[in-house]
Amino acid sequence: MSTYAQKKGFGATIWDYLTTVDHKKIAILYLIAGGIFFILGGLEAVFIRIQLAVPDNNFVTAGQYNEILTMHGTTMIFLAAMPLLFAFMNAIMPLQIGARDVAFPFLNSLGFWLFFFGGLFLNLSWFLDGAPDAGWTSYASLSLDSAGHGIDFYALGLQISGAGTLIGGINFLVTIINMRAPGMTYMRMPLFTWSTFVASALILFAFPPLTIGLFFLIFDRMFGSNFFDPTMGGNTILWEHLFWIFGHPEVYILILPAFGIFSEIFATFSRKRLFGYSSMVFATVLIGFLGFMVWAHHMFTTGMGPVANAIFAVATMAIAVPTGIKIFNWLFTMWGGSIKFTTPMLWAVAFIPSFVAGGVTGIMLATAAADYQYHDSYFVVAHFHYVIVGGVVFALLAGTHFYWPKMFGTMLNEFLGKITFWLFLIGFHLTFFIQHFLGLMGMPRRIFTFLKGQGLETGNMISTVGAIFMSIAVIVLLINIVITSVKNEKVGNDPWEDGRTLEWALPSPPPFYNFKQLPLVRGLDAYWIEKMEGKQGMTPAEPLGDIHMPNNSIIPVIMSIGLFIAAFGAMYHNEHSWGIPVLIGGMLITLLSMFFRSVKDDHGFHIHKEDLLEDEDKGGKA
Amino acid sequence: MHAEEKFTHETWPASPERATLEAKNKFLGFWLFLGGETVLFASLFATYLALKDKVPNAEQALAKDLFELPLVFIMTMLLLTSSLTSVYAMYHMKNFHFKKMQLWLGITVLLGLAFLGFEIYEFNHYVHEFHHTFSSSAFGSAFYTLVGFHGAHVALGLLWITTLMVRNARRGLSLYNAPKFYVASLYWHFIDVVWVFIFTVVYLMGMVG
Secondary structure, three states, X not given: OOOOOOOOOHHHHHHHHHHOOOHHHHHHHHHHHHHHHHHHHHHHHHHHHHHOOOOOOOOOOHHHHHHHHHHHHHHHHHHHHHHHHHHHHHHHHHHHOOOOOOOOHHHHHHHHHHHHHHHHHHHHOOOOOOOOOOOOOOOHHHHOOOOOOHHHHHHHHHXXXXXXXXXXXXXXXXXXXXXXXXXXXXXXXXXXXXXHHHHHHHHHHHHHHHHHHHHHHXXXXXXXXXXXXXXXXXXXXXXXXXXXXXXXXXXXXXXXHHHHHHHHHHHHHHOOOOOXXXXXXXXXXXXXXXXXXXXXHHHXXXXXXXXXXXXXXXXXXXXXXXXXXHHHHHHHHHOOOOOOOOHHHHHHHHHHHXXXXXXXXXXXXXXHHHHHHHOOEHHHHHHHHHHHHHHHHHHHHHHHHHHHHHHHOEOOOHHHHHHHHHHHHHHHHHHHHHHHHHHHOOOEOOOOOOOOOOOOHHHHHHHHHHHHHHHHHHHHHHHHHHHHHHHOOEOOOOOOOOOOOHHHHOOOOOOOOOOOOOEOOOOOOHHHHHHHOOOOOOOEOOOOOOEEEOOOOOHHHHHHHHHHHHHHHHHHOOOOOOHHHHHHHHHHHHHHHHHHHHHOOOOOEEEOHHHHHHHHHHOOOO | OOOOOOOOOOOOOOOHHHOOHHHHHHHHHHHHHHHHHHHHHHHHHHHHHHHOOOOOOOOOOOHHHHOOHHHHHHHHHHHHHHXXXXXXXXXXHHOOOHHHHHHHHHHHHHHHHHHHHHHHXXXXXXXXHHOOOOOOOHHHHHHHHHHHHHHHHHHHHHHHHHHHHHHXXXXXXXXXXXXXXXXXXXXXXXXXXXXXXXXXHHHHHHHHO
């Protein structure tokens, strides 16, 4: 342990996490930060449902309601769902392909801190001048008119965290292309790695239009430009296009990794190879491709004309084909398998009917003519919660239970896990199923209250009761996490006993260099193959040698803080004279950190063979 | 091959920009980044085309009133030539001729600076002669954002290449910095390609249509 002895103590641990470039620790940071934002977004959801529980309620004012619904959507999409998926991608994907780290460990850390400070900036709006109130889509006609600084917080905060996401996407792409272990061909990659790959490609091509849209919004609101102002020749629809060219791929960025997690879970607990692996890969890539062709289905009622509407309607319906392929492949994976109903498997099984329900309403909404009726009603709210909660959140909760032992070395309690599952499943359907009917009965979305005697009382009350169920489910999960962490009963490499992919060949949690010797991959489900041949672990593909590792660095935090400071300067420069100096100062902090990083030699360090041999008895065999 | 290894003209590998794993990652990662940048500029071009000549009143200058070919032609030639000189620099990098590489990079930087100077003159000209500003119309916002984003990329590229040159002036070439030089030159080519599109879409189409 001589060369990489770790300091102990609380301060040292904090410093370690601030400077870490280890993908497994960054995964934990993403999990914690994403989890906190998930709870914040959940609280906002509960406030929405309390306000709408009874007619003519005044729990919050109309203005506060707009802020809460905007922050609920923005937080859940950008600051909870994506970071939580990034947590699993970081924790698991490099292990699945047999890599020692990601391609750019420094950028990995930078990506996290940009996301974190962007999210922090956005949420500071609650304490300074009020939160954004134009919906998570922030359509320009609303957002340019919004008083105060709420929308500025939205635009600047998302700009910072979006840069972090883009960096993360490029990093995962290069990692998967360049750093696979010997024998790990593309068509032997586990489905979670495949879906990470496709989602990262979507990030690469979908985030730049958002960056541009946000720049326009920032310029229009803070620097006097006229992109969206029709009186000056601008065009307010421009924002809608830029936003949805980003926004539609974004939902596939969320759902594809969720599909990946479920694919792993289905195969593992059916104790069967994933049915139709190649068609699953094909469907994943096809969904990613089609995801860019359908953005305008969010804008059917904008007035694009029947031809554009028809094209986008048909393209949208086409996505049902690869998604259907996936659904049937999951069903056939279970068919004839020897199924174990663990907590992750329960989530996976419940995901299929829930997600299909969301898919069916998706096809209904894709019918452009009918969409004129559904548009901006609770039917839409029901639809996207069925796909995003029934798909993504189920996957996040399943993944939390499934990968917890690999990330922390101890198993979440299965009994409490099942309680969480049932409470959440019941609560989810209670909340959102009835909203289809509320929408069809004429209840518009984003409305802060409703009148008595219009037949909306019962439905809304049921919906609120469901939200309470989901809240209790999340509290049970938190209790579960506390109990598990306090007990801290250590588990071995393969705690579910049916692990198929490389990550289960490693200790839980893996040593910081992951693989002492890179493994030789002999087929799909690499670890399963070795187990079936009676071997204890993977066959090494290289002799034991020195391992090259990157150095820790505090620079990512400083760079992110620079942009965080600059954002305040940009926001206040019209009313305070210190605005421009602070903007320039913040940018300088970031630029100088980049300069410092470029100029300084940083070759990393080597773990020596002798130290690795010393580590042998601590279960580092792989 | 290790990043710290010392090389001679004979032992220098054929593709030093991809000789180590770190270099391979950098090479691929940067290509992907340029893919994202392409979408970024595509969004700006789309916006420019949508807002071209969209002005609030008849007094405001339109594209056909603003642009003059000689100035833009000189700028185009400067930037295209700078792309060529950066190719020479990379040729010498691959042949382990550090001094010659530095010389050609230096010429690239000078050409880039000249381009930037002309661009500043051009913007200044539009603002003072035509009152065509960032805030005067949607056309103005779209024009200055598209061309200004490109200009900012040029400025950043100049800072980047200069930093690399100064930093490595005493160190010479190694497998640690060869990919850095290579990636910077890739970035410079990308800037050049974007300018070719700006020249066509903004200036030529602006004067004709």
